[in-house]
Amino acid sequence: MAENENLSEELEEELNEETAENADELDEADAASEYNDSAAQFADLEDALAEEKDKYLRLFAEYDNYRKRTAKEKTETYQNASVQCVEKLLPVLDSFERSLEAECTDENFKNGMNMIYNQFKNFLTQMNVNEIEALGAEFDPNIHNAIQQQDGTDYASNYVCAVFQKGYMLGDKLVRPAMVAVAI
8 A cells, every 4th residue: 555655646746747847838838929929919010110100201291292382382373463463564654654755844743753653663673573675685585576577777687676565574484575676
């Protein structure tokens, strides 16, 4: 019986050792499995983060392009409105110039008209509206509108020899081309 007890104790010890070894192996397998799961989750999170970062950068670029486009459109709209306004005022300026060339016996009236004309010219200067210098300049179809050719003038060929209507620019944008005669 003593032998049976010793045998039973030995078997129990062996069983406990095997169970402990199996438990250690299972713990190592669980740890490796848990590590692999964590690495996979980390990789998935990195991919998701990279995707969201890409979306953010694209959205930011779209917004930046939108901001620049609207600023450009706003500037162009303002400039186009200014051009249209100046274009409507130019016939009034032409009429003023013709009225100043007419003879007038009342000096006070003529001086008053000159003052108003100068105010009008100063306003156009402040708006960055400049008269196109045409007389004696080489003909440029971008800023001159040739309505006549003249022969036997004191001007060289392809130069403006007469101005019928002044042309104007608003900054670098043409408001109205100058109507001119060109020497041939």
